[in-house]
Amino acid sequence: MADFFKILATQQDCKARAGVIKLDNLQINTPFFMPVGTQGAVKAIDHKTIKRIGFEVILSNAYHLYLRPGLEVLTEFGGLHNFMNWDGGILTDSGGYQIYSLKELRKLTDDGVHFSSHIDGSKHFLTPEKVIDIQRIIGSDFMMILDECLDYPSDFQAAKRAADLSFNWAERSINYFRATQNDYKKQFIFAICQGGMFPELRTEYISKIINLDFDSFAIGGLSVGEPAEMMYEIVDISTNFLPYNKLRYLMGVGTPENILEAIDLGIDMFDCVLPTRNARNGQLFTTNGKINIRNAKYKFSKEPIDEALDSEISQYYTLGYLRHLFLSKEILALQIATHQNLAFYHWLLKTAREKILDGSYRQWKNYILNKLNNFIE
Amino acid sequence: MADFFKILATQQDCKARAGVIKLDNLQINTPFFMPVGTQGAVKAIDHKTIKRIGFEVILSNAYHLYLRPGLEVLTEFGGLHNFMNWDGGILTDSGGYQIYSLKELRKLTDDGVHFSSHIDGSKHFLTPEKVIDIQRIIGSDFMMILDECLDYPSDFQAAKRAADLSFNWAERSINYFRATQNDYKKQFIFAICQGGMFPELRTEYISKIINLDFDSFAIGGLSVGEPAEMMYEIVDISTNFLPYNKLRYLMGVGTPENILEAIDLGIDMFDCVLPTRNARNGQLFTTNGKINIRNAKYKFSKEPIDEALDSEISQYYTLGYLRHLFLSKEILALQIATHQNLAFYHWLLKTAREKILDGSYRQWKNYILNKLNNFIE
Numbered sequence: 001m002a003d004f005f006k007i008l009a010t011q012q013d014c015k016a017r018a019g020v021i022k023l024d025n026l027q028i029n030t031p032f033f034m035p036v037g038t039q040g041a042v043k044a045i046d047h048k049t050i051k052r053i054g055f056e057v058i059l060s061n062a063y064h065l066y067l068r069p070g071l072e073v074l075t076e077f078g079g080l081h082n083f084m085n086w087d088g089g090i091l092t093d094s095g096g097y098q099i100y101s102l103k104e105l106r107k108l109t110d111d112g113v114h115f116s117s118h119i120d121g122s123k124h125f126l127t128p129e130k131v132i133d134i135q136r137i138i139g140s141d142f143m144m145i146l147d148e149c150l151d152y153p154s155d156f157q158a159a160k161r162a163a164d165l166s167f168n169w170a171e172r173s174i175n176y177f178r179a180t181q182n183d184y185k186k187q188f189i190f191a192i193c194q195g196g197m198f199p200e201l202r203t204e205y206i207s208k209i210i211n212l213d214f215d216s217f218a219i220g221g222l223s224v225g226e227p228a229e230m231m232y233e234i235v236d237i238s239t240n241f242l243p244y245n246k247l248r249y250l251m252g253v254g255t256p257e258n259i260l261e262a263i264d265l266g267i268d269m270f271d272c273v274l275p276t277r278n279a280r281n282g283q284l285f286t287t288n289g290k291i292n293i294r295n296a297k298y299k300f301s302k303e304p305i306d307e308a309l310d311s312e313i314s315q316y317y318t319l320g321y322l323r324h325l326f327l328s329k330e331i332l333a334l335q336i337a338t339h340q341n342l343a344f345y346h347w348l349l350k351t352a353r354e355k356i357l358d359g360s361y362r363q364w365k366n367y368i369l370n371k372l373n374n375f376i377e
Numbered sequence: 378m379a380d381f382f383k384i385l386a387t388q389q390d391c392k393a394r395a396g397v398i399k400l401d402n403l404q405i406n407t408p409f410f411m412p413v414g415t416q417g418a419v420k421a422i423d424h425k426t427i428k429r430i431g432f433e434v435i436l437s438n439a440y441h442l443y444l445r446p447g448l449e450v451l452t453e454f455g456g457l458h459n460f461m462n463w464d465g466g467i468l469t470d471s472g473g474y475q476i477y478s479l480k481e482l483r484k485l486t487d488d489g490v491h492f493s494s495h496i497d498g499s500k501h502f503l504t505p506e507k508v509i510d511i512q513r514i515i516g517s518d519f520m521m522i523l524d525e526c527l528d529y530p531s532d533f534q535a536a537k538r539a540a541d542l543s544f545n546w547a548e549r550s551i552n553y554f555r556a557t558q559n560d561y562k563k564q565f566i567f568a569i570c571q572g573g574m575f576p577e578l579r580t581e582y583i584s585k586i587i588n589l590d591f592d593s594f595a596i597g598g599l600s601v602g603e604p605a606e607m608m609y610e611i612v613d614i615s616t617n618f619l620p621y622n623k624l625r626y627l628m629g630v631g632t633p634e635n636i637l638e639a640i641d642l643g644i645d646m647f648d649c650v651l652p653t654r655n656a657r658n659g660q661l662f663t664t665n666g667k668i669n670i671r672n673a674k675y676k677f678s679k680e681p682i683d684e685a686l687d688s689e690i691s692q693y694y695t696l697g698y699l700r701h702l703f704l705s706k707e708i709l710a711l712q713i714a715t716h717q718n719l720a721f722y723h724w725l726l727k728t729a730r731e732k733i734l735d736g737s738y739r740q741w742k743n744y745i746l747n748k749l750n751n752f753i754e
Contacts, residue, residue: 040701044708048689069676069701076677076697083698299446300453312425320453321460324417324446331421334708 004188005030005216005247005268009357015239015266018356021247023141024186026056026089030247031263031356033349034059034091034271035342039068040084043276044331044338047086053311053339054346056088057141059271062134063095063126067117071137078184079139091142091271093251094131100149108148110165128169129176132189136182144218144251145173147192152224159196163205166194174212190249192220197230199237206241216247219267223253232261239266256285256348256372260365263352275345279337282326285344289372291319293337298323305336311343381565382407382593382624382645386734392616392643395733398624400518401563403433403466407624408640408733410726411436411468411648412719416445417461420653421708421715424463430688430716431723433465434518436648439511440472440503444494448514455561456516468519468648470628471508477526485525487542505546506553509566513559521595521628522550524569529601536573540582543571551589567626569597574607576614583618593624596644600630609638616643633662633725633749637742640729652722656714659703662721666749668696670714675700682713688720 007019021028035042035050038061042050050058060080069083077083080090099106099115106115112127126134128146135143147166150159170191177189191214195201209217219238222231235250242248249269250262259270275285284291286306291298301319309315313336325333348368355364384396398405412419412427415438419427427435437457446460454460457467476483476492483492489504503511505523512520524543527536547568554566568591572578586594596615599608612627619625626646627639636647652662661668663683668675678696686692690713702710725745732741 039705039707040698041705041707041709044712046690046709046712048693068705069697073677073697073701077679077695083695083701085693085695085698300450302454313423316425316462318454318460318462320446320450321417321462324450324460328416328418328445330416330418331708331711332418332423335421335423335712 005245007245009359011356011359011361013362014264016263016352016356016361017266017268018353019268023089025087026141028056028089029350029353030268031349031352032057032269033259033345034269035345036271036273036276037084039064040080042338042342044280044334045276045342047084049312049339050342051088053343054350055342057091058086058088059091059093060138060140061095061098062092062131062138062140062143063098065092065138066095066126066134067119067124071134074137079137081139089141090138091249091269092135092138092140092144093271094135094144094146095126096131096144096147097149097252099126108165110168112146128173132173132176132180136180136187139182139185140187141185142188142190142216143177144190145170145192147194147220150194150196150221150224152197152226154196156196156198156201159194159198159201163194163196163201166192167205167208170209170212170214174214178213188215190214190216190218190247192218192251193238193242194221195234196221197226197234199234202234202237203241206238210241210243216249217242218249218251218269220251222250223258223272228258228261231258232265235262235265235267242266256345257369259348260352260369263356264362264365270349275341276338279341280334282333282337284337285341286314287344287347287371289374293319293323293326295323305340306344309340309343309347311339311347313339314343382622384622386736388733388736388738390739391641393640393729393733393738394643394645395730396645400466402464403518405433405466406727406730407645408726408729409434409646410636410722411646412722413648413650413653414461416441417457419715419719421657421711422653422719424461426689426716427719428465430720431727432719434468435463435465436468436470437515437517438472438475439469439508439515439517439520440475442469442515443472443503443511444496444501448511451514456514458516466518467515468626468646469512469515469517469521470648471512471521471523472503473508473521473524474526474629476503485542487545489523505550509550509553509557513557513564516559516562517564518562519565519567519593520554521567522547522569524571524597527571527573527598527601529574529603531573533573533575533578536575536578540571540573540578543569544582544585547586547589547591551591555590565592567591567593567595567624569595569628570615570619571598572611573598574603574611576611579611579614580618583615587618587620593626594619595626595628595646597628599627600635600649605635605638608635609642612639612642612644619643633722634746636725637729637746640733641739641742647726652718653715656718657711659710659714661714662718663691664721664724664748666751670696670700671703672700682717683721686717686720686724688716688724690716691720 683691
């Protein structure tokens with residue numbers, strides 16, 4: 001079971017590592033970033049373009065897919081890969097975070113979570129076991145368990161109570177997962193480490209959960225509003241205690257800086273809405289730093305979007321034209337900006353991996369963060 | 378001047394003709410359809426995809442481009458082709474129709490039209506000459522003149538008065554066009570034939586305007602709410618009187634049926650927002666007929682969008698998945714539907730041309746219209 005992930009290189013001066021995941025029909029280089037396709041589609045970009053950029057895995061959401069298109073449709077199609085016609089990998093988040101965000105629409109019990117659909121108000125009850133069932137039907141390559149999400153800030157007692165419930169659900173999840181199967185494909189299951197912003201809760205949680213039979217480990221409950229330094233501290237402690245030879249996934253993170261720091265601390269997998277959502281707001285990530293494309297200074301700019309980035313559109317369209325498309329509310333603006341930002345994120349992780357493989361990660365990280373942050377908008 | 382357009386084949390049993398337009402860097406097969414890119418972009422589809430589908434010319438709008446990005450930007454970039462980075466052909470409509478639609482925001486005089494910008498309320502005055510100047514800066518391959526648009530229905534007196542003003546502006550336009558030039562490229566100018574729904578006004582207008590030195594002729598003022606039969610009657614009369622060896626462009630038309638009937642009547646060029654706008658509303662044009670993709674009957678459909686259409690996406694995505702994307706309000710839904718509809722329109726015109734070349738156009742037209750209309754949604 002454990003050997004679907006192999007580490008190829010580590011660093012002398014930090015915890016960064018480069019590796020490879022081998023699935024039946026897919027090889028995934030680590031560290032890697034997953035574009036977010038919550039409802040079974042990444043916003044404003046088509047599957048073939050995602051593949052051409054180089055992404056091997058996208059992230060989708062069990063809660064959203066359960067509500068729409070629904071399990072009947074997913075069953076009929078034989079899972080999300082077929083439904084989407086996506087031959088890459090799929091990781092599904094359980095949707096615990098989305099349900100938690102419903103606030104007045106949900107009620108937590110020890111057994112699971114009652115909630116009303118954000119689409120039609122229909123009532124539902126999800127348990128850790130049901131969430132496994134849903135992801136069996138979705139057929140995700142990597143599935144996440146149901147957990148309780150925590151507000152930030154929360155006091156120690158609240159964090160302890162949530163961690164205890166989440167751990168109980170983790171035990172139920174792994175037992176149910178190992179007792180069931182998906183007939184048509186191999187699936188891997190991730191634990192989610194909780195414990196809020198309390199180092200002692202985090203280490204206690206990890207010390208217990210690593211004894212359960214999970215394939216890989218995710219760090220949850222971060223990037224929820226805490227200072228970056230606090231997040232790095234929790235990640236640092238976590239990777240010190242997580243098993244070296246298992247995949248580590250930092251959920252919902254983050255900015256280019258967050259990602260490079262987390263790689264430095266030994267993280268292998270990332271997802272975040274930032275590149276796609278910010279694209280739709282006109283914020284571009286480029287190899288020269290961030291750009292607000294609506295800025296008047298780009299009105300006459302014949303500069304390409306990103307001279308140094310090797311993608312289909314980074315040199316094809318100019319900043320001046322893209323600005324015009326945003327001001328004119330053209331859908332093409334969203335398509336181009338999404339493509340640019342995802343191409344940048346892919347380049348960032350791919351380059352990080354190359355630098356880990358040749359042993360110069362820490363040095364490159366300092367150089368590139370300085371370059372990206374020095375750009376004055 | 379006249380020989381940039383050459384007719385290669387006509388029919389025994391109708392007025393359909395197939396030909397070729399030769400520009401400096403571009404060869405355009407006729408009859409053809411132009412996707413609408415009002416603001417310098419076709420909605421929800423990128424340039425390279427438009428080219429790959431096979432379109433050689435897009436339509437843009439001088440009025441819209443004059444307001445945004447504005448002439449300063451277009452001058453700085455050296456025209457719209459460079460601004461967009463589009464190496465195909467561009468036809469620009471003058472924007473007379475758009476200004477006319479402003480209603481309370483515009484005032485017509487014999488000299489030109491005063492209007493307030495729909496974007497920021499700023500006041501502008503356009504004359505036939507100014508509209509030529511704008512299109513010189515845009516650098517469109519084919520430019521349209523300013524005319525007065527007419528409400529439907531209008532009485533004979535109103536139609537006569539509008540036609541007289543339009544003819545006066547046509548004379549001013551061609552005189553000014555021939556007295557000026559664009560230093561960097563060859564441009565062609567189209568007259569627009571007016572006369573409302575009155576055959577005698579139409580023939581009178583045409584009999585006068587063909588004596589002016591225009592490169593090609595457009596039929597304007599149709600597809601404004603009149604019955605299809607009335608439109609076909611005006612087109613029929615018009616093509617009887619327009620010079621055989623000059624390009625004929627039927628503006629703003631139309632449905633697949635409208636286009637095939639107009640080709641039958643001797644039209645060479647078309648533009649319409651229908652394929653792109655309807656795509657965004659979930660109406661697909663397919664080789665089996667029209668589809669409302671939101672229909673519940675497609676919920677479980679594993680059928681490809683259009684089995685018989687040779688495009689990148691028609692067989693790649695299923696009806697069931699595309700329906701899900703529309704219900705989920707995913708931008709990818711608009712991208713896929715736009716691609717499908719434009720690919721269908723391109724196929725329709727390309728096939729029409731093939732049938733004209735082999736002499737079977739009328740026969741094929743009857744077959745395909747029957748097929749498209751027999752599809753029961």
